[in-house]
Amino acid sequence: MAYWLFKTEPDAFSIDDLNSRPDQTEPWDGVRNYQARNFLRDKVAIGDQVFIYHSSCKIVGIAGVAEVVKAGYPDETQFNPESNYYDPKSTRENPRWFRVDVKFVEKFESVLPLSVIKAMPNITEIGLVKKGGRLSIMPVEETEWQQLYTTAKMN
Template sequence: MAYWLFKTEPDAFSIDDLASRPDQTEPWDGVRNYQARNFLRDGVKLGDKVFIYHSSCKLVGIAGVAEVVRDGYPDTTQFNPESKYYDPKSSQDNPRWYRVDVKFVEKFSSVLPLSVIKTMDGITELPLVKKGGRLSIMPVEEAEWQQLYAAATQ
């Protein structure tokens, strides 16, 4: 099992939205960065744990946890001309973009703010705290996952 952090803007899709789905499962689609795509296609696997991170909002930080319930597969929004994620250069035979399905695990009683994460001893490898760490999908080292989870649930 591996650990990940998936960024989302809560006005577009939040931990509450995931929790409110009938089966609490949702495809994580619309990712249009090649490095993040590579993680979804080749790295993120069934059973992996995911921090859901709210960005571009008043309280930026980790809001909860999801679990990957389906390995990477082509993101169908890339083929739909009506979708804002449509990519005319992508084809069914050679898809450019991938997604995974995630399932709600838990919502934290409060968001673990980025401002706190940046001050935590031992959180040094997380791309989120490194200069230029702006990816929407990023790996989290197991020791850092455990430390962040403990801080979020205390």
């Protein structure tokens, strides 16, 4: 099992939106960064744990946890000309963009703010604390996952 952080803007899709789905499962689509795409296509696997991170909002930080329930497969939005994520250079034979399906696990009582994460002395590897490392999909080391999770539960 691996650990990840998936960023989302809560006014577009939040941990509450995931929790409110009938089966609490949702395709994680719309990723349009090649490095993040490669993670979704090649690395993210069923059973992996995911921090849902809210960005571009009042309180930026980790809001909860999801689990990957379907490994990487072509993101259908790339083929839809009416989608904001349409890519005319992508074909079904050679898709450019991938997504995974995630399922709600838990919402934290409060968001673990980025300011707190940055102040944690043992959190040094996650892209959130590295200059230029803030992808929409990023790996999280197991030791950092455990520290962040524990802190979020106590927050």
